[in-house]
Amino acid sequence: MSLQGKLLAPLVTALLVATGFTATGAATPATAAVPSTVPLTVTNNSGRGGPVYLYNLGTLLSTGQQGWADAGGTFHPWPAGGNPPTPAPDAAIPGPASGQSTTIRIPKFSGRVYFSYGQKLVFKLTTGGLVQPAVQNPSDPNRNILFNWSEYTLNDAGLWINSTQVDMVSAPYAVGVKAGDGSVRSTGHLKPGGYSGFFGALRGTPGGWANLVQTGPDGSPLRALAPGHGIESGALPRTVLDDYINRVWQKYSTSTLSVTPFADQPGTKYYGRVSGSTMDFTNSAGAVVTRFQKPDSDSVFGCYKLLDAPNDLVRGPISRTLCAGYNRSTLLVNPNQPDTGSAAFYQDAVTNQYARELHARMADGKAYAFAFDDVGHHESLVNDGNPQQAYLTLDPFS
Known part of the structure; x- marks a missing residue:
């Protein structure tokens, strides 16, 4: 960009x-x-x-x-x-x-x-x-x-x-x-x-x-x-967030990250799991709807590149939610994103200071x-x- x-x-x-x-x-x-x-x-x-x-x-x-x-x-x-x-x-x-x-x-x-x-x-x-x-x-x-x-x-x-x-x-x-x-x-x-x-x-x-x-x-x-x-x-x-990103990647290789991107559409959910070199997101039917490469710090801070967010109704909303979770360092403490409150924001030692x-x-x-x-x-x-x-x-x- x-x-x-x-x-x-x-x-x-x-x-x-x-x-x-x-x-x-x-x-x-x-x-x-x-x-x-x-x-x-x-x-x-x-x-x-x-x-x-x-x-x-x-x-x-x-x-x-x-x-x-x-x-x-x-x-x-x-x-x-x-x-x-x-x-x-x-x-x-x-x-x-x-x-x-x-x-x-x-x-x-x-x-x-x-x-x-x-x-x-x-x-x-x-x-x-x-x-x-x-x-x-x-x-x-x-x-x-x-x-x-x-x-x-x-x-x-x-x-x-x-x-x-x-x-x-x-x-x-x-x-x-x-x-x-x-x-x-x-x-x-x-x-x-x-x-x-x-x-x-x-x-x-x-x-x-x-x-x-x-x-x-x-x-x-x-x-x-x-x-x-x-x-x-x-x-x-350039590596300032790498430790946190690595821990997120490891966590969701064995567990699932749920994203509900629209507050007025609680039934619209996507489920992310790390599979090899990507985090794949599926819909409720189990079909892969989009996937993300492991982001670097710049992608997280800018919400672009490896976290690109097109103006659509699937990848963009998921990416925006991921971007917020990485910057606020909430992805490890809450597998259901986005967070509804701010109490847990920026609590990890590695965060957007x-x-x-x-x-x-x-x-x-x-x-x-x-x-x-x-x-x-x-x-x-x-x-x-x-x-x-x-x-x-x-x-x-x-």
Whole structure:
């Protein structure tokens, strides 16, 4: 999968939701007509001085064109790029100063709202489209810029907006949506001390996890790379999860792993057993429906490669469930997946420490620490079929 494909994993999940399927199989309800744009209010509670820049980038769902939206929600397609990449048009929108708010309008996009502190981000265009920031690459021009982004889908069925940490933990923020009845739901806030606590915990975890932290010229943390990017950049050993993966493989060579991927379809079950070099899954009639090679750490962290999850109703849902179980290290303690609660998550000595430390510090316990953190509804996402207002809150660095 391409870098962009890995980056957009939670957005793909949002699209699955938007089209009527979630990781647990729940269908979204029918809704009233959604307006062509929705106001997004960005509030700066960061306490940081200096300018903030906003960017609203994505795919216009009505045409499939990629581009950007200005503050009023008007779409602008990207011009043709080049090889080597050429500078993209300046899509920056002035953001709010500390203690203030700015309201922009978001169109029917599958996209991202980026925000950066202190300086503008660098975007370029290739012949294949927009080049997203990739700060696991030390030569990326955005490496020393403090920034983050939220992903959203606004379509005729409603708004889905998340606070994502699939690629990195960086500048803290939360998202929210106001429903047609006036109620507001939000997610993404850290507990008091959660930001500094997360970086401190990661730095104190042996085995290479401290190497995920990237600092600025002044030594302050800019971000922590997600472990898949850590493997890609050489910061984290490729074998970091091997011991756990090996134990799972051994266990299910002599016992059965049951997967019930859809919460509203308890009768739909698949049964996994290791047979030679593969874990084979059968349906209730005993027919093999799909099989997986033994995954490596990168496949687990990225929920791709050897744990690929196509948008179907068999392999994809099984893979998503496996991915969640490996990352949360619950496959050895519970042969019936997915787990209904979080009490057993991240308890093995070999686990996704990045996800563990992040979830422990979220105010509501929810995060998008890996692509399919929505299995069991542990993701930091809010949605509404009749959205009146969206919110992005830049939180304190505490």
